[in-house]
Amino acid sequence: MGKGVFLSKALAVTCAVAAVAAAATIIALSVVYAQEKSKNEMKPTSTASPSTSPPISTTPSGPKEPWDLYRLPASLAPVSYNVTLRPRLKRGTNGLYIFSGDSSVVFRCVKETDLIIIHSNKLNLTSFDGFLVKLRGLNGATAPGLKKTWPVIPTQYLVVQLSSPLKAGSSYELFTDFVGELADDLGGFYRSVYFEDGVEKVLATTQMQPTDARKAFPCFDEPAMKAVFHMTLIHPRDTVALSNSLSYEPVNVTLEGEHWTMTSFEPTEIMSTYLLAFVVCEFTFITKPAGGPKPETLIRIWARRKAIEAKQGDYALEKTGPILQFFQDYYKSPYPLKKSDQIALPDFSAGAMENWGLITYRETALLFNPEVSSNGDKEWVATVIAHELAHMWFGNLVTTRWWNDLWLNEGFATYVSYLGANFAEPTWKMTDLIVLNEIIGVMGVDALASSHPLSSKEEDVQRPEQISELFDSITYSKGGAVLRMLSEFITEDVFSKGLQTYLEEFKYQNAVYTDLWRHLQMAVDNSSIVLPASVEVIMNRWILQMGFPVVTISTQTGKITQKHFLLDPESVVDRPSEFNYEWFVPVTWIKTGAAEQSYWLLNKEATNANLTTSGDEWLVANIDMKGFYRVNYDSQNWERLLAKLSSKHQDIPVINRAQIIDDAFNLARAQVVNTTLALRTTMFLDKEVEYMPWETARRSLNYYFLMFDRSEVYGAMQAYLKQQVEPLFNHFKNITDNWKNIPEKHTDQYNQVNAISMACSTGVDGCKELTTGWFQEWMNNPAVNKISPNLKYTVYCSAIAAGGVKEWNFAWSAFKNATIATEADKLMSALACTKQPWLLNRYLEYCLDPNKIRKQDATSTIVSIASNSVGQPLAWDFVRSKWSHIFNEYGGGSFSFGGLINGVTRRFSSEFEYKQLLQFKEDNAGQFGSGTAALEQALERTKANMNWVAVNKKPVLDWFTNAI
Known part of the structure; x- marks a missing residue:
């Protein structure tokens, strides 16, 4: 089913949970707030009794009041905020970490109204003469009297009812005073904890996207409600305060006998609330100015003092300037701000967040240590920095009007991040790796009947949880894929020119996707590009309906057809499409020794004589997978492609060698081609040494392992893969001089990892002895780890799988003592490789203890355990038994429920497992x-897997048995 279907019971339970949680927070904070206000510490304007808790409203039944709706009325528009916050980095006597603050917002009345509705969530507000706010008129306007003020928990509002209307065109200022909890929930204004020299350190930081700025101060928390922010932070003397803008000179202040520092910041540019950020910490930084049109731009990399001293920020600093310069040239627009701060946080739920001028990262996404970190870690840093810097223009300077167009922000940043990273590291061929990293994976998701279109209607995305659901692979990866396809058929130069005029027209404003289509069309009209329809007409078919087509080509007749591709042909698509699941498809192909050709497939079927072949001539379509579609051929062409792969595979472009494997395996799962045809596409791999075909084959065969690693098919599969991978293992053994050297090419370094990983898991002679020997050498001398950074996870996993409690405990100790996040990540994942059930169960329990596994890592660790055939049933039982705790304790932004559910159910392929899943859904209705x-x-x-296994188990077993 599509999203937004479960409204009644699910919404009621969700709202009830939210109401209880919010009420508990407010009640807990009311005592703290009474203590705070009795000190009269920040503002002398509070005269009401602070011990009186405000009424807590719930949404009544019956007709909807404005405060029962999840979207703000269009009657008011914020102009500027003045916010002062004081976080406490020490636990109070009541056991809570808190922050106190006050905020005033200047707003303009657009349409006469007697209501002020503003977002506020989990804040305990003071009472001024019985009201939760103060209001005054500006520029000669008279503020009406206050009639009533109250919070509305389900919609996260503070409501102010006035005795008479505000006047359209007039400006007013609303003042609030509040206390909030500085919780560890990774959302809003929250705390992060780390240890340095054995001493616990606490920092305060933020994650506002999508709807958590309202947890820090009352605000109009929608992306179109842009304003200017004046921030002041009062913080401990031994800390530094950061925000989106440069700071003025900090001043020391004394409050209630305690010494503090007060840091105020220059006004921000006009921007959305979700891009606001502030951090109070004991970090230090490295810096240098950027080059280019704005050489005065200040670039700083912030992190834990020891991480900076260990030069873990140097790579990020080295690459930020060139990537910024690349985007300035690409957009033909100077970087809009005076500085670009980037900070690595010990606790952070996302990979990174594009806060304007203060980008926040997980440590693994910003810090790099060449002695310990792998080439994959380095690539991750480069691409994440490029992704976030791309947002400084596309997303921040110009912002989508509402979250239904989130795909435009994130899909665009995903696509151009590969351009930025490719500029920073030209030898890596990042523009090729987008195929593996983004496109192939998301095609598997978008081939489900339960997928969703890239763009939704505004009315279908209302509640915070509906917004959060959009942060998925469709939004990021498919969004990036279709924009890459668009830039390919209109050319990158034309695409860039369209972006430039788009950014110029809408800077500091909001836009919708049709605005981008209009500017790209203008660029096309000014070029020699000829399209079969307008950019909007072509692209709407890719963004307004879910899924993608499979294009079938007959090289005998030249007939070409398209059809909505579904992994399960029996699944029912209950999401109607005005386009009847028909696309405008830019088809490209090459034949034996010929130049690339192209054709627009605009209908369900057509005929093109250029698609016919003769004799031994072969044809491969969708060159370099530039189009977001799969390709099927007549049986004769499939046979010629298989023959070419066996005889001289290098004649087919490397990306298309990967594509042939990926298409064949997915077409087989969809029962479009025979399963044995898909398996035959792997037979040439004993001669293949390139990464992309091998990685695609590894992922494709992984599905077979998921389905069959608990059955008799497993042995024959292992024997076949061992036969295919052994030459690759020996190839890397030779070119590295018996594993002494690191391969030069970026992708060769990845494929060396594949060679060792698959060789060890399939029992290639000498592999397990190699990895366990390296691990044992480290265990014998823990102070010296000589294992190559690229191979660490593979070696750790292999040795822990082969070992017992001794190896596991050693790795756990190394994980707890790791001072480099990437090293900790590798150990954390490898600990899930053990075959000992009791160790896996113990590890699962650790996942819900933030002192052992950080909240940000709990999901990925449980999923790692579930990827282990021994751990999968243990993880599933654990998640089911702990779901209520997980949902209530980890639901504040620190837990990826979608990733968790997908991860623990990937192996499901039986009626029994399907029934368990249905029962899980029923038992926890509304709590997902x-x-x-x-x-x-x-x-x-699961249903598709059941059907596939039933049909394919015997032929798969027979094929592997015969192929050995």
């Missing part, structure tokens, strides 16, 4: 939050 869609996808995927 951002995982609601993932649960539907898991049910659909």
Whole structure:
């Protein structure tokens, strides 16, 4: 089912949970607030009794009042905020970490109204003469009297009812005073904890996207409600305060006998609330100015003092300037701000966040240590920095009007991040790796009947959990894929020119996707590009309906057809499409020794004589997978492609060698081609040494392992893969001089990892002895780890799988003592490789203890355990038994419910497992939050797996047996 279907019971339970949680927070904070206000510490304007808790409203039944709706009325528009916050980095006597603050917002009345509705969530507000706000008129306007003020928990509002209307065109100022909890929930204004020299350190930081600025101060928390922010932070003397803008000179102040520093910041540019950021910490930084049109731009990399001293920020600093310069040239627009701060946080739920001028990162996404970190870690840093810097213009300077167009922000940043990273590291061929990193994976999701279009209607995305659901692979990866396809058929130069005029027209404003189509069309009209229809007409078919086509080509007749591709041909698509699941498809192809040709497929079927072949001539379509579609051929062409792969595979472009494998395996799962045809596309791999075909084959065969690693098919599969990978293992053994050297090419370094990983898991002679020997050498001398950074995870996993409690405990100790986040990540994942059930169960329990596994890492660790055939049933039982705790304790932005549900159910392929999943859904109705869609996808995927296994188990076993 599509998203937004479960409204009644699910919404009621979700709202009830939210109301209880919010009420508990407010009640807990009311005592703290009474203590705070009795000190009269920040503002002398509070005269009401602070011990009186405000009424807590719930949404009544019956007709909807404005405060029962999840979208703000259009009657008011914020102009500027003045916010002062004081976080306490020490636990109070009541056991809570808190922050106190006050905020005033200047707003303009657009349409006469007697209501002020502003977002406020989990804040305990003071009472001024019985009201929760103060209001005054500006520029001669008279403020009406206050009639009533109250919070509305389900919609996260503070409501102010006035005795008479505000006047259209007039400006007013609303003042609030409040206390909030500086919780560890990774959302809003929250705390992060780390240890340095054995001493616990606490910092305060933020994550506002999408709807958590309202947890820091009352605000109009929608992306179109842009304003200027004046921030002041009062913080401990031994800390530094950062925000989106440069700071003025900090001043020391004394409050209630305590010494503090007060840091105020220059006004921000006009911007959305979700891009606001502030941090109070004991970090230090490295810096240098950027080059280019704005050489005065200040670039700083912030992190833990020891991380900076260990030069872990140097790579990020080295690459930020060139990537910024690349985007300035690409957009033909100077970087809009005076500075670009980037900070690595110990606790952070996302990979990174594009806060304007103060980008926040997980440590693994910003810090790099060449002695310990792998080439994959380095690539991750480069691409994440490029992704976030791309947003400084596309997303921040120009912002989508509402979250239904989130795909435009994130899909665009995903696509151009590969351009930025490719500029920074030209030898890596990042523009090729987008195929593996983004496109192939998301095609598997978008081939489900429970997928969703890139763009939704505004009215279908209302509640915070509906917004959070959109942060998925469709939004990021498919968004990037279709924009890459667009830039390919209009050319990158024309694409860039369209972006430039788009950014110029809408800077500091909001836009919708049709605005981008209009500017790209203008660029096309000024070029020699000829399209079969307008950019909007072509692209709407790719963004307003879910899924993608499979294009079938007959090289005998030249007939070409398209059809909506579904992994499960029996699944029912209950999401109607005005385009009847028909696309405008830019088809490209090459034949034996010939130049690339192209054709627009505009209908369900057509005939093109250029697609016919003769004799031994072969044809491969969708060159370099530039189009977001799969390709099927007549049987004769499939046979010629298989023959070419066996005889001289290098004649087919490397990306298309990967594509042939990926298309064949997915077409087989969809029962479009025979399963044995898909398996035959792997037979040439004993002669292949390139990364992309091998990685695609590894992922494709992984599905077979998921389906069959608990059955008799497993042995024959292992024997076949061992036969294919052994030459690759020996190839890397030779070119590295018996593993002494690191391969030069970026992708060769990745493929060396594949060679060792698959060789060890399939029992290639000498592999397990190699990895366990390296690990044992480290265990014998823990102070010296000589294992190559690229191979660490593979070696750790292999040795822990082969070992017992001694190896596991050693790795756990190394994980707890790791001072480099990337090293900790590798150990954390490898600990899930053990085959000992009791160790896996112990590890699962650790996942819900933030002192052992950080909240940000709990999901990925449980999923790692579930990827282990021994751990999968343990993880599933654990998640089911702990779901209520997980949902209530980890639901504040620190837990990826969608990723968790997908991860623990990937192996499901039996009627029994399907029934368990249905029971899980029934038992926890309304308690899935951002995982609601993932649960539907898991049910659909399980049903498809059941059908596939029933049909394919015997032929798969027979094929592997014969192929050995």
